[in-house]
Amino acid sequence: METSFKNRAIKAIFFLLLGLLPSLLAQSQTVDLDSQIPVDKNVRIGTLKNGMKYYIRHNDRPEDRVELRLVVNTGSILEDPSQLGLAHFTEHMAFNGTKNFKKNEIVNYLQSIGVQFGADLNAYTSFDETVYILPIPTDDEKIVNQGLQILEDWAHNLTFEGEEIDKERGVVIEEWRLGQSGERRMLDKYLPVIYKDSRYAERLPIGTKENLETFPHEAIKRFYKDWYRPDLMAVVAVGDIDVAVMEAKIQKYFGRIPVAKSPKKREEFKVPDHADTYVSVLADKEATFAQVRLYFKTDPEEETKASDYRDFLVERAFTGMLNKRLQELTREAEPPFVYASTSHGGTWARTKDAFQAFAVANEKDIKGGLQAMITELERVRRHGFTSGELKRYKLDLLKSYEVAYNERDKSESENYVDEYVNNFLEKEPIPGIEWEYNFAKEYVEGIGLDEVNALIEKWITKENRVVVITAPDKEGVVLPTEDEVKGVLNRIRILKVDPYEDEDFGESLMTTLPKPGSIVSEKKNEALGITELDLSNGVKVFLKPTDFKNDEIVMTTWSPGGHSLASDADYQSASNAASLVDQGGIADYDITTLQKVLAGKSLGVTPFIRELSEGVQGSTTPADMETFFQLTNMYFTAPRKDEKAFQSFITKNKSILSNVMANPQYYFVDQVQRTLSNNSIRGGGFPTEADLDKIDLDKAFAFYQDRFSDVSDFTFFFVGAFKVDEIKPMLEQYIASLPASGRKDQWKDVSPRPPKAPLEKIVKKGVDQKSQVIMYWDTEQEFDRKQSYYLSSFGEVMTIKLVELLREEKGGVYGVGANANAENMPYDHYTFQVSFPCGPENVEELVTATLDELKKLQKEGVSAEDLKKIKEGQRRQLEVSLKDNSFWANTLRSYYYQGWDPEGILKAKERIETLTSKDMQEAAKKYIDPEKFIKLVLMPEE
Secondary structure (H helix, E strand, C coil): CEECCCCCECCCCCCCCCCCCHHHHCCCCCCCCCCECCCCCCCEEEECCCCCEEEEEECCCCCCEEEEEEEECCCHHHCCHHHCCHHHHHHHHCCCCECCCCCCHHHHHHHHCCCCECCCEEEEECCCCEEEEEEEECCCHHHHHHHHHHHHHHHHCECCCHHHHHHHHHHHHHHHHHCCCHHHHHHHHHHHHHCCCCHHHHCCCCCCHHHHHHCCHHHHHHHHHHHCCHHHEEEEEEECCCHHHHHHHHHHHHHCCCCCCCCCCCCCCCCCCCCCCEEEEEEECCCCCEEEEEEEEECCCCCCEHHHHHHHHHHHHHHHHHHHHHHHHCCCCCCCEEEEEEEEEECCCCCCEEEEEEEEECCCCHHHHHHHHHHHHHHHHHHCCCHHHHHHHHHHHHHHHHHHHHCCCCCCHHHHHHHHHHHHHHCCCCCCHHHHHHHHHHHCCCCCHHHHHCHHHHHCCCCCEEEEEEEECCCCCCCCCHHHHHHHHHHHHHCCCCCCCCCCCCCCCCCCCCCCCCEEEEEEECCCCEEEEEECCCCEEEEEECCCCCCCEEEEEEEECHHHHCCHHHHHHHHCHHHHHHHHCECCECHHHHHHHCCCCCEEEEEEECCCEEEEEEEECHHHHHHHHHHHHHHHHCECCCHHHHHHHHHHHHHHHCCHHHCHHHHHHHHHHHHHCCCCCCCCCCCCHHHHHCCCHHHHHHHHHHHHCCCCCCEEEEEECCCHHHHHHHHHHHHCCCCCCCCCCCCCCCCCCCCCCCEEEEEECCCCCCEEEEEEEEECCCCCHHHHHHHHHHHHHHHHHHHHHHHHHCCCCCCCEEEEEEECCCCCEEEEEEEEEECHHHHHHHHHHHHHHHHHHHHHCCCHHHHHHHHHHHHHHHHHHCCCHHHHHHHHHHHHHHCCCHHHHHHHHHHHHHCCHHHHHHHHHHHCCCCCCEEEEEECCC
């Protein structure tokens, strides 16, 4: 469970389209702009007699699953002064006792059917809403009925037992503690500026520590009685279900909730307009970055007519083209900001929209970052966008619709669920695919520059303007004054601002195609549905066609070596080489021009160099497959060494890292990595400025060329929507043609080893009273796949038991996790780790409790109940994974890389079924010594 500042900025519509057959295109109807946006006929919407609304849709991705939501149109904005934090606290109490599920029975039951607490079962509370999230299996009607019973209980049957309320105080306070930081301290100061004289300025969902500790039980019961009522609720059910059957069940379970008597009015709280510009400039010693935020607040506009939908497309064009310009600026050798973006849509306040601009500025020139952002807005105001920019954006926009449409019958249920939640809460249109297709086809091409450019005058005004600047509080960081900020805003109209220059570029990646190679052998693995090819240059290719998605092809590769082959002196250059090439572009195209060339394409290719291997990975659609293969080929044959991109990379990383160690959490992560690697340069942790200075572009580029100049030992994996015979010519043209000389490389074991246990390290950093604990075991023993699985499963059990003990029983943590890993490359070893945040005063008690639980499981073994929970969770996860392209690509890569029989993938279910309590118990005893571990603790400074 978590508090959520749900930003309802207008999102890219997930379901739009382009690819109907010509015969269907001819049947499309003109959409009248004055007509109402319709409701998708595939969703059944109704309202019960008590006022509760429901949305039901059949969708079989994933199979045998349904996504359930209980949506409550209430949040922290409705709390009275005695109830601060209790909207969110109520959400917590939904898991701590209802009429039909005592205390923690809901979590226990759901875990027994494979629903994981946190990962699957969850909820969030925002200013204006609370949403409960429950995905459950549908292959057993009893499970579906129990799921609906849980939702019904959440809606009106929470018990609020006094003992459970008081126990949960500790958990919620730990969640509050987890959020304390430099960024939070500044948020507490600038939120009242953005929402001045509004209730939103004083109703952060987490509440106050004082109220969480002391509120009377009556206060939370009153909140629940007042605001959890059917006329403020909706139930959403999307999944592999019979719609009529589900409707009957919803009517049964939720129709019996009584109508509220004398209900309170559900008010909408306004954010007052203002003529003056509000400015908030803040600094904190633990702030990580210098950030600039601009808000131009507007009133929300209705989205009911087709013309409103067209306006939405125009708005997307404006922010989309502006964001591409900002991205170009970040690629300068000395960029004015590390990152920048804009959006238009909702804010944290439901009653206020805004055009928002955000930038991570260089802390040495914060005023310059603000100036650069304002200048780009002014450039649009004076000169507008270019026809080339609009043409390319339309191509990208329509292509995104085409991809979404092509996946219309393979979309995940959670995507529909989110749309219906927003429809209930904010009246977001849900017209459906066919309508959106016709509309996009008819109106995207007709969007003109004048109407896009005109938005700048509508959105960027002097009224309702807010500027927020936050930065590290340290020597050398100069914060602009309020007057200086206003001066930048006021003077921009008199400064010279040149038009944007949209340079010409080619329209194809390759001017000359490579001489094709050939396929020299082919064999099939019928059990796995895989075709294995040997190419003339030594490359091996594994092809697995699937029907999991209609418009997705996933590629991954591997070749042994990686940056383990680089000397320590060249480690920084080698480990950053692939990133530098990725940001440098291809052949004669820098990265900006490359993106323009690829306009209207849906594909991505990224080179990588890891410790033990190198390769490329990416994805594409069938329609863009040839361009995808060309780009893949060119990352081998035509990488680009770009001095400007290199300088930009160094400058941005130095800016990002300049104050990252002031953040206690980042500092702790860095210290953990350095401790566990014995301070090895290859051990991880955040790079220092000195590390960045060691990166040499020539050496990095030479290392990249060496790793990719000979593909003799490369293996490629392709999984997705293709036919083997159709992809073969592409492989011959673009992969079999890659250079090879027969070289076979092998990685080196240069991996650092952890220090000898037992060891304790206390890291003191930060002013907030919060700690982080990591308990780490590393055992060098011969690798065994079965033992690896047993230990990993034991980690799942340990997580369940520690949640019950440290969170539910002791109220000492918000979250806790245990996990295990085993490796046989570069050396055989097993690791096990437990981590949790907590109050400094509770560290030793919780560490002792963790060790006691570990010893208990090692002595007594895993209970039958907990064994059932993890096995069911693994079964359910496997069912979903086996229908996922990325899972197959990555798992096949791992199996072949390790030299394992790939048909072992098909034996995963058998492995789950045969798992026993003794297997896990013995693995825990063998690889986890309670007396020999590394204990790392973050504590506040004295």
